[in-house]
Amino acid sequence: MNADEYHRLGKLVSFTLMYGGGERRVLGTIERVIGHKINWNGPQHIKQLFLEQYPEFVSLLAPNNSQTLYTPFGSVPISIRLKRTQMINMPIQLCASILFKYIMIACFKYVKLAKIILPVHDELVFSAKDTDLQVFKREVKRVIESALNTGLSKLEVKNVVNVTLKGDF
Structure with a gap:
């Protein structure tokens, strides 16, 4: 695998874990990227390392009957019943939209x-x-990365912007 493929794999595994995926889901994600089945017990270790590195996800991924949505931007009451996966996904989507x-x-x-x-x-x-x-x-990349670093002050954001130039429309 080249560096881009490793980067893609890392993103897929991270999002699998952020959305509440367990060890089998992580293993399936890895197998889809590499293109074949593997016999490996590493996903449990990967999940453990991920949760040690990002402890805020421990509480987000725990089963929760709360009617409060917890995000890095604060807590928000919600008035509808949500499935566990929706409770995990909603803070991620809310943060992305902000x-x-x-x-x-x-x-x-x-x-x-x-x-x-x-x-x-x-x-x-x-x-x-x-x-x-x-x-x-360059201007667009600089402005966007600056905005993200302002919105995510505890996380340095670099090289996440992809500018594609198209012709006349």
Whole structure:
């Protein structure tokens, strides 16, 4: 496997654990990426190391009948019954939507070489005329990483932005 494949595998395993996946789910994720079955008991160790590194997930992944949603941004009461997987997924989706709003606001304020024309799920589409596209790319990356570092002050965010340049629409 090359570095990109290891990076992809790490992301998939991390998200599997964040969404409450157990050892069998982690093993299945690894097997899908490498393309064959393996006989290995490492996923239990991986999950243990993950929870030691990110102890805040211990409480998030515990069975919970609470009607309170716990996120890094604070607690929110909820008035509907949710499944365990929904209780795990909701804080992640809520945090992602808050961070995406930080990014949109920062790009609106600080990206001077283009205008946002459309936000799509986790992407922004810009319109840039007569602009040095490499300068635009660097500016967007700088603004987005700065916004994420502001929103996630305890986590250094670098190299998470992918700017794809397309032709005329």
